[in-house]
Amino acid sequence: MKKFNDLKFIDLFAGIGGFRQALEYYGGKCVFSSEIDEQACITYEANYGEKPFGDITLIKSHEIPSHDILCGGFPCQAFSISGKQRGFEDTRGTLFFEIARITEYHKPLMLFLENVKNLVRHDSGKTFKHMLDILNDLGYNVFYKVLNAGHYSVPQFRERVYMLCFRKDLGVDYYQFPEPSGSYTYLCDILLPDNETDKYVIDRNDMVLYYNLEQNHAAKPLRIGTINKGGQGERIYSPYGHAVTLSAHGGGAAAKTGAYLINGRVRKLAPRECCLVQGFPADFIIPVSDGQAYKQFxxxxxIPVLKSILKNVVQLDGLRDFVKNHEDIIP
Structure with a gap:
């Protein structure tokens, strides 16, 4: 099995289909998607020709088609440093149990999950251990690692924990997450022309640029100035480094994207640039307002991180052998 050809996956907490982009790249077939945000559903439908089902908590397990792979970046605000970190006390945190519910019923070959880095250490590690125990009891070997997207040809500093869970009868007792690619993409590599970004320029009299402006490329955000008091969304960076982590929330003059000195102008990133910063294709359709697009990206x-992880998955001998020898039970 060189790819996921003929393997079916479901796209939970689908957002705008980042996991779908990666799974379809390797030949997977999406048989079900779920997303509660109506604006995200508009973008999803515009790009994939189908509207996701709504609130996953209202969908019975038997109503979901059988599948080989369950994937999703389940809502992370309950574990985020920028949130209140209430974990399972927060309704959003309990959505992990929806994954467990569906997994218990369908027993897919693999789960592919993503969340914020802080999930691993939330509540002194108790929250994550509880998740691992649940997955183990459901019959899965779990491998996880925190990766920075900037090390995988993504021009953005974005640390996330990625989880691969293999059904124990697959015999996958070891999985090696991909090493950094060694090649870097910088923000300046994906920027739009000035005449397409005029509306994102920040014109204020309280901006300060440092004298030692960074001109050398570096695989990290390079801060070169401030707006106002320099709080979140009020920091200026060089385009020769990486973008700061894109956020769905936050305030400041450059909320959600950070500010950058580009061709002598300080500005936010345009939604199309956020699209490219996350590794979506250049022709990805953005049918919503700028505000909604910032939230969605x-x-x-x-996506390039997901593809790198999956590249190692499709090469696993245990998974290939299982699928080859059990073709009669693959849905």
Missing amino acids: GNSVA
Whole structure:
């Protein structure tokens, strides 16, 4: 099995389809998607020709088609440093149990999950351990690692924990997450022309630029100035480094994207640039307002990281052998 050809996957907490982009790249077939945000559903339908089902908590397990792979970046605000970190006390945190519910019923070959880095250490690690125990009891070997998207040809600093869960009868006792690619993409590589970004220029009299402006490329955000008091959304960066982590929330003059000194102008990133910063294709359709687009790309996943992880998955001997020898039970 060189690819996921003929393997079916479901796209939970689908957002705008970041996981779908990666799974379809390797030949997977999406048989079900779920997303509660109506604006995200508009973008999803515009790009994939189908509207996701709504609130997953209202969908019975038997109503979901059988599948080989369950994937999703389940809502992370309950575990985020920028949130209140209430974990399972927060309704959004309990959505992990929807994954467990569906997994218990369908027993897919693999789960592919993503969340914020802080999930691993939330509540002194108790929250994550509880998740791992649940997945183990459901019959899965779990591998996880925190990766920075900037190390995988993504021009953005974005640390996330990625989880691969293999059904134990697959015999996958070891999985090696991909090493950094060694090649870097910088923000300046994906920027739009000035005449397409005029509306995103920030014109204020309280901006300060440092004298030692960074001109050298670096695989990290390079801060070169401030707006106002320099709080979140009020920091200026060089385009020769990486973008700061895109966010669905936050305030400041450059909320959600950060500010950058580009061709002598300080500005936010345009939604199309956020699209490229997350690794979506250049022709990805953005049918919503700028505000909604910022939210959607901030909530999404870095597609090149997912592809790098899956590249190692499709090469696993245990998974290939299982699928070859059990073709009669693959839905």
